[in-house]
Amino acid sequence: MTELSTHWILTLVCEDRPGIVHAISGAIVGANGNITESQQFSSDDTGTFFMRLQVEAAISQEEFSAALEPITQRYEMTWRLDVVGRPLRTLVLVSKAGHCLNDMLFRQRAGQLSVEIPLVLANHPDLAGLAEFYGVPFESRPVTSAEEKAAFEARVLQVVEENDIELVVLARYMQILSPEFCAALSGRIINIHHSFLPGFKGASPYKQAHARGVKLIGATAHFVTSDLDEGPIIEQNVVRVDHSRTPAELVAIGQDEESRTLTQAVKWFAEDRVLLDRARTIIFK
Amino acid sequence: MTELSTHWILTLVCEDRPGIVHAISGAIVGANGNITESQQFSSDDTGTFFMRLQVEAAISQEEFSAALEPITQRYEMTWRLDVVGRPLRTLVLVSKAGHCLNDMLFRQRAGQLSVEIPLVLANHPDLAGLAEFYGVPFESRPVTSAEEKAAFEARVLQVVEENDIELVVLARYMQILSPEFCAALSGRIINIHHSFLPGFKGASPYKQAHARGVKLIGATAHFVTSDLDEGPIIEQNVVRVDHSRTPAELVAIGQDEESRTLTQAVKWFAEDRVLLDRARTIIFK
Amino acid sequence: MTELSTHWILTLVCEDRPGIVHAISGAIVGANGNITESQQFSSDDTGTFFMRLQVEAAISQEEFSAALEPITQRYEMTWRLDVVGRPLRTLVLVSKAGHCLNDMLFRQRAGQLSVEIPLVLANHPDLAGLAEFYGVPFESRPVTSAEEKAAFEARVLQVVEENDIELVVLARYMQILSPEFCAALSGRIINIHHSFLPGFKGASPYKQAHARGVKLIGATAHFVTSDLDEGPIIEQNVVRVDHSRTPAELVAIGQDEESRTLTQAVKWFAEDRVLLDRARTIIFK
């Protein structure tokens, strides 16, 4: 490879049939590319083929796309070609709790999370100082009525449009979203949700978890669909607790799991490692 | 301590109020006992005080009980005095799957689980060989009708009565139990249940878990109440899985968690480490 | 309890013998105290008795101490009486890496870590901004010669003296300490150390771990003794890695474990949960 070579991420999704790997690797050889990483999965559930490649090649994005086109057309692929490490344009929505936002910003600065955050949008002003410390623009708009809620969602979609936002992260944004809003951002909006065994519905889940004496509490990062807290799961973590924990302590422990689980999900998404197979995710770690 | 001293386990439950520890430790000092282990917990939820002590004392059970009686009466305690390491008389119910039974029997023989199993009672004959290898009596009775089910439950209660059974373990016994049966064994019957985030209701939970692409699967050991799979939780474990797992593999992985979780719960119960605070357990590990 | 009652932490260490619990609980009853939490441990290794109590009592520290004195003298106890939640006066030493400091400061502000940090002392200026954001004084002094090193250590001891520092935390302070310095702070200085199976000596441990293809990497928080990286262990964590991780990624993963492990150790220390039994710790979680 010359010094001018670029590291590319190529993801492909198509109907599963023989010859795909040979065809796509041929196109890559034709582009003088070298495959440095490759993962694939054939879903028995849906008959779908998924592939993620990292390729080193001294070629422009236009040239590489042109070289791939005959294959992506023949197999009717959904595909995406991107440069390794390009920061993902990410909009973060928050309310008052800062644990998830803090974790994302700290890791971004530490070079562990490749995102670019043009704005943090909040329905409370509490986290302005945290955003400011990390040099990220912050905007707060109250959401206390149906009108304000609609205005907030409209503002989100406007920011998404104007900034070419690729991912919206609900970093403990404590508002129910309208189905239209969820649909408009389908596949590019991620939420973090506390998780328990068994699951608890309704308000005060940590109180319920305490009352049932659960021994594990955790968090689930998932895509948002109109069916709240029920979209495709990206990542889950749990941690052990015991009877001596108060509901307040369970909340604190749960927040740690929420932070690391959400950041992990955003990181995988930013690295094009998350693909969708109907209601479940394929994660190429 | 002399060579004749015995190691005792003493568990106490009563209304929480000042002076309990001083009173009980005074009775122990009076019996020339030495406290070697002590755990206590005051439940803010119910105002109940829980305590588990291990005491070394050269005294008979009758003498020790008599020494404790003034205190247990004054504080209206529910209490239990037992010898450390005495095997718990345990009845195990199974169907066809042997993973939980195998784990319990192997650990019993290895000296890691202090239980005495006068009988394994099954609704299928499949596990007779496993029981025989470990020298445990095995009895199989079909449960294919309401009559047979009632007869099976009656047989269980008879075995419990005749053998002074202290714990009934549902080691993957795949039959729904009658409310009367559950009530009759309340507080001394433990079940193992697969667990997912989120929870799945109905048949084929592993298929549902696969379809939703869960990233963690686990198991919950709990007391059986008439509300199936919803009794107080004793222990929970989870293990990480990914999209490449077939439903059959999820079952295999889940079984490992079931085995170790159930055996752990039985071990704690056998060591008098599991106390009940309304709908949740206090576990003195 | 009246509204004026205080929540106390009482820790006791003495030679193990019968009657200690009765004696101490008697003194507490005498002070109209109510034991809300209690843990004890008798070390077979050293014949030492350890106890940690939380007590609710409407009494001053002087009165409580006086009430305990006959017992603590009779049993020749090492003991400590403190108020629950009192922030621990903590001095943090850092170099360039901010992950541990960030985690501690974020949790302190979030109310999850009860420490008061009068100063962050560094041998590099890099983390001044982070300290400033959290409103913590920061002082940087180069350590590039034996003289500067001696001056740095002298400055630490001066800060400890002037600020009644109770704990010194080496939050990735990358300098070897003199034996005299370690001895002067014995039992109140904690370090965080990367950990591998097997252990690797010398420079570039992550490179060695990569070369051997370890599957777990982790961190150990321990008291500092003159035998570097070998003092009594307070807490350990590990996380799973695989062959695809570069040495740089192992470093990033290891830093997460370092942060959470060190913060946990500081938290337990601040809550008087860490006692010493010769070369090992008793942790009353």
Place this chain on the structure above:
Amino acid sequence: MTELSTHWILTLVCEDRPGIVHAISGAIVGANGNITESQQFSSDDTGTFFMRLQVEAAISQEEFSAALEPITQRYEMTWRLDVVGRPLRTLVLVSKAGHCLNDMLFRQRAGQLSVEIPLVLANHPDLAGLAEFYGVPFESRPVTSAEEKAAFEARVLQVVEENDIELVVLARYMQILSPEFCAALSGRIINIHHSFLPGFKGASPYKQAHARGVKLIGATAHFVTSDLDEGPIIEQNVVRVDHSRTPAELVAIGQDEESRTLTQAVKWFAEDRVLLDRARTIIFK
């Protein structure tokens, strides 16, 4: 695919250079094969390319090998073609402790571990009954002198030769092996070793771990080299412990980790998921 198609595992190792994936996938397309699983890794450390494929193809082993030969020769590959699920011919060596053997045999019978065990060879007779229950031949030969040790090793090599043994498993075989013996079985002999942070050398490691108050204990499964306990690591697990554990309890807990870690390593080896990159393993899970 027709009903006559076979599921194949193909592993390849060669010097890394462009075009390998295209070439090998071309040979597979030429054999009318369909790639159902594929994993690859390029080692920056050694410049080596590793690949594991699962391929569905209605073809004999000879035909498939012939179709691959031009490619394997051109790239000077070390390669292996096998049928998915073919039981691995495995020789197990044991001493007195049965936990690892029990776990392997139970999982083999449960269909979770695809091994065929023509013999369990022991230096003590204690585990004869366990082997008999699972219908596995058992042979015991004392090893109490240098002569007996040499005879034992010779017998192992004879069994390996006569039974086309593919893997020798040291399931807590408590004898030091000669360098010649290790060399003769290089790359096909796996050991299980207790593991601690920090590592402890010499006799009674659990006692040392107890004395240092370790908070994690675990196990490492690794290839055996002449440098005892230091071969390439295949799998590692740890579990949390605390100060209250006696050395005997640490042993019991450690045994659980040993069992599951060793069985996991054997399972991966049997599925051709373990490849060697100098001193470390590439594991294609």
